[in-house]
Amino acid sequence: xxxxxxxxxxxxxxxxxxxxxxxxxxxxxxxxxxxxxxxxxxxxxxxxxxxxxxxxxxxxxxxxxxxxxxxxxxxxxxxxxxxxxxxxxxxxxxxxxxxxxxxxxxxxxxxxxxxxxxxxxxxxxxxxxxxxxxxxxxxxxxxxxxxxxxxxxxxxxxxxxxxxxxxxxxxxxxxxxxxxxxxxxxxxxxxxxxxxxxxxxxxxxxxxxxxxxxxxxxxxxxxxxxxxxxxxxxxxxxxxxxxxxxxxxxxxxxxxxxxxxxxxxxxxxxxxxxxxxxxxxxxxxxxxxxxxxxxxxxxxxxxxxxxxxxxxxxxxxxxxxxxxxxxxxxxxxxxxxxxxxxxxxxxxxxxxxxxxxxxxxxxxxxxxxxxxxxxxxxxxxxxxxxxxxxxxxxxxxxxxxxxxxxxxxxxxxxxxxxxxxxxxxxxxxxxxxxxxxxxxxxxxxxxxxxxxxxxxxxxxxxxxxxxxxxxxxxxxxxxxxxxxxxxxxxxxxxxxxxxxxxxxxxxxxxxxxxxxxxxxxxxxxxxxxxxxxxxxxxxxxxxxxxxxxxxxxxxxxxxxxxxxxxxxxxxxxxxxxxxxxxxxxxxxxxxxxxxxxxxxxxxxxxxxxxxxxxxxxxxxxxxxxxxxxxxxxxxx
Numbered sequence: 139x140x141x142x143x144x145x146x147x148x149x150x151x152x153x154x155x156x157x158x159x160x161x162x163x164x165x166x167x168x169x170x171x172x173x174x175x176x177x178x179x180x181x182x183x184x185x186x187x188x189x190x191x192x193x194x195x196x197x198x199x200x201x202x203x204x205x206x207x208x209x210x211x212x213x214x215x216x217x218x219x220x221x222x223x224x225x226x227x228x229x230x231x232x233x234x235x236x237x238x239x240x241x242x243x244x245x246x247x248x249x250x251x252x253x254x255x256x257x258x259x260x261x262x263x264x265x266x267x268x269x270x271x272x273x274x275x276x277x278x279x280x281x282x283x284x285x286x287x288x289x290x291x292x293x294x295x296x297x298x299x300x301x302x303x304x305x306x307x308x309x310x311x312x313x314x315x316x317x318x319x320x321x322x323x324x325x326x327x328x329x330x331x332x333x334x335x336x337x338x339x340x341x342x343x344x345x346x347x348x349x350x351x352x353x354x355x356x357x358x359x360x361x362x363x364x365x366x367x368x369x370x371x372x373x374x375x376x377x378x379x380x381x382x383x384x385x386x387x388x389x390x391x392x393x394x395x396x397x398x399x400x401x402x403x404x405x406x407x408x409x410x411x412x413x414x415x416x417x418x419x420x421x422x423x424x425x426x427x428x429x430x431x432x433x434x435x436x437x438x439x440x441x442x443x444x445x446x447x448x449x450x451x452x453x454x455x456x457x458x459x460x461x462x463x464x465x466x467x468x469x470x471x472x473x474x475x476x477x478x479x480x481x482x483x484x485x486x487x488x489x490x491x492x493x494x495x496x497x498x499x500x501x502x503x504x505x506x507x508x509x510x511x512x513x514x515x516x517x518x519x520x521x522x523x524x525x526x527x528x529x530x531x532x533x534x535x536x537x538x539x540x541x542x543x544x545x546x547x548x549x550x551x552x553x554x555x556x557x558x559x560x561x562x563x564x565x566x567x568x569x570x571x572x573x574x575x576x577x578x579x580x581x582x583x584x585x586x587x588x589x590x591x592x593x594x595x596x597x598x599x600x601x602x603x604x605x606x607x608x609x610x611x612x613x614x615x616x617x618x619x620x621x622x623x624x625x626x627x628x629x630x631x632x633x634x635x636x637x638x639x640x641x642x643x644x645x646x647x648x649x650x651x652x653x654x655x656x657x658x659x660x661x662x663x664x665x666x667x668x669x670x671x672x673x674x675x676x677x678x679x680x681x682x683x684x685x686x687x688x689x690x691x692x693x694x695x696x697x698x699x700x701x702x703x704x705x706x707x708x709x710x711x712x713x714x715x716x717x718x719x720x721x722x723x724x725x726x727x728x729x730x731x732x733x734x735x736x737x738x739x740x741x742x743x744x745x746x747x748x749x750x751x752x753x754x755x756x757x758x759x760x761x762x763x764x765x766x767x768x769x770x771x772x773x774x
Contacts, residue, residue: 719747
C-alpha cells in the first residue's frame with residue numbers, strides 16, 4: 139500500500155502538510171482535491187522521490203512501478219508510436235536483449251527472452267499502443283509521423299499515451315484532462331476505470347472524478363483527509379462534517395467566553411481564586427476547535443445586460459472554414475435572448491470553428507451573417523490568454539477597458555475573482571494559467587455582454603472557480619453558447635444541446651448523459667459515414683443524404699407542431715390565471731374585505747379564487763404531460 143506516517147512537508151517557507159497520516163490500498167482510485175497551493179503536485183513529487191519529507195515517511199513497496207505524465211514537451215525525430223511504446227520499459231529491455239542475443243546467435247537465451255516477452259503480452263504491444271493513440275484522438279497515419287511534426291498539445295497527448303502504456307502498479311495523473319476534448323475524456327474515463335493498478339488523480343473536473351474515483355483525498359489546513367466514495371459522496375460527507383464542526387466551534391466559543399468571564403470576575407477574590415485558577419488550567423488544556431470554512435474565495439455574478447434585442451444574431455446558409463477547406467456547410471442558426479446552448483461533436487468536427495463564426499472572428503465563405511446592433515459579445519477562447527500583457531497588472535488590464543473607473547472599485551471587483559491585495563497590483567508574468575484564465579473572465583464579464591461565447595472556459599480553473607462560474611452563468615439573463623469538456627458546467631448551465639458533425643449544426647436529440655453512447659456508436663460506424671443526426675429513437679437509415687435528413691426533420695417538426703402550439707396556448711393560459719390570482723391576493727390582503735358589510739363580496743372572491751386555482755393547476759398538469767410527450771419524441 140501507499141502510506142503516509144506522521145508526514146510533514148515544507149516547500150520554501152510554506153508548510154504544506156503537518157503530521158499527516160493516510161493509507162491507500164492497491165487497486166484504489168483516489169482523486170486529490172484542494173485549493174491551488176495546498177500541495178497536490180508536491181505530494182506527487184514526494185512520491186516520486188524528487189525531494190524528501192521534512193518529517194515522517196511516505197512509503198510504498200520497493201517493487202512497485204510508478205508511471206506519471208512528463209510535463210516536458212517531447213522533441214525529436216522518433217516515430218510517435220515508438221515514443222508511446224517506450225512507456226513499457228520492461229518491453230524495451232527485453233526487445234534490446236533479444237536483439238543482442240540474435241547478434242550473438244544465443245539460441246537458449248533467445249528462447250528464454252521470447253518466453254518473457256510472451257509473459258508480458260509483448261507480441262500485442264504494438265496493437266495496444268495503436269489503441270491508446272486512437273483513444274487519444276490520433277489518426278492511424280499519425281502513428282508513423284515523427285514527434286516534431288505535432289503541435290505542443292498533441293505532444294502532451296503522446297506523453298499521456300506513454301504513461302498509460304507503462305504496465306504500472308501506481309499511476310500518477312496531474313490534470314490529465316487539460317487540453318483534452320470531451321470525446322477523449324470519455325475514452326480516458328473508460329480506460330482508467332479498467333486500470334488494475336492504484337491511481338492517484340489530480341483533477342478539477344467533478345464528473346471525471348465522479349466516474350473514476352473510489353476515494354477522495356482532500357488537502358486543506360496542512361492535512362490530507364481521505365474520504366470513501368466519489369466526489370459527490372465526498373461533498374456530502376464533508377458538508378456534514380463542516381456543519382458539525384461549526385456547531386461544536388460555536389458551542390466551545392460560548393464555553394470559553396463563560397470561563398474567561400468567570401476568571402476575570404473572580405481571579406482577584408480570595409474565596410474564588412482557587413476555582414478561577416482551576417478553570418484557567420482547564421481553558422489551557424482545551425483542544426481548540428477551528429471554525430469550519432469552505433476554501434473558495436470566489437463569489438461573483440454577471441452584470442445584467444443593458445439591452446437585449448429580440449434576436450441577437452442569425453445566420454442563413456452559411457459555409458465556413460479555412461482557406462479552401464470547408465468545415466461547416468449550409469448552416470442556419472438564430473440566437474435569441476435567454477438561449478443557453480452547449481455544443482457537442484466529435485474531434486475536429488468544427489465546434490471551435492462555429493463559435494468563432496458566431497463571435498465574428500472568422501469570415502464566412504458563403505451565406506449571410508447578421509449581428510444585431512445592440513448585441514454585445516463576450517468571447518472567451520484560449521488564445522486570449524496569449525493576448526494579455528505580461529508587464530501589466532490586473533488593475534491596468536481593467537483600466538484599459540474603463541479609463542474612468544476608480545482604482546478602489548476595480549480592486550473590489552477583482553477581489554471577487556481571487557485577485558486581492560498585492561495580486562491586483564502584480565505583473566501577470568508571474569501568474570499561473572488558472573490565474574490568467576480568471577483574469578480574462580473578469581475582463582470579459584466587466585464589459586457587460588449580452589451574448590457569451592465560451593470556448594473551453596474551465597481550462598486551468600480549479601473546482602472552486604468552476605463552481606463559482608457555473609453559479610454565475612445560471613443567473614445570466616443574456617444568451618450563451620458554450621464549448622466545454624466539463625460536463626458538470628454544461629449540465630447546470632445549458633438547456634439545449636447542438637451537435638456539430640459532418641459539416642452540419644443540428645439539435646442533439648438526446649441528453650448529455652447519452653452523448654458517450656452516441657459517440658461510441660458514431661466512432662464504431664465512422665467508416666460507413668453514419669449521419670450525425672441519427673439517434674436510437676429514429677427509424678432513419680444511418681447514411682441518409684443531407685436532403686433526406688432535412689425532409690425527415692421537417693416531418694418531425696410537422697408532427698410535433700400541434701403539441702408545441704398547445705404548449706404555447708397553455709403557457710398563455712397559465713400566465714393569465716396567475717395574474718388574476720395575484721389580483722385576488724391583493725384584494726384579500728386588504729383588511730376592509732373582512733368587515734361584516736363585505737361578507738358576501740368576500741365569499742364571491744374566495745369562490746372565484748378556488749375556481750381559478752383549480753383551472754390553473756389543471757393547465758399546469760396538462761402542460762407537463764405535453765412536455766413529457768415531446769421529450770419522448772426527443773424534440774423538446
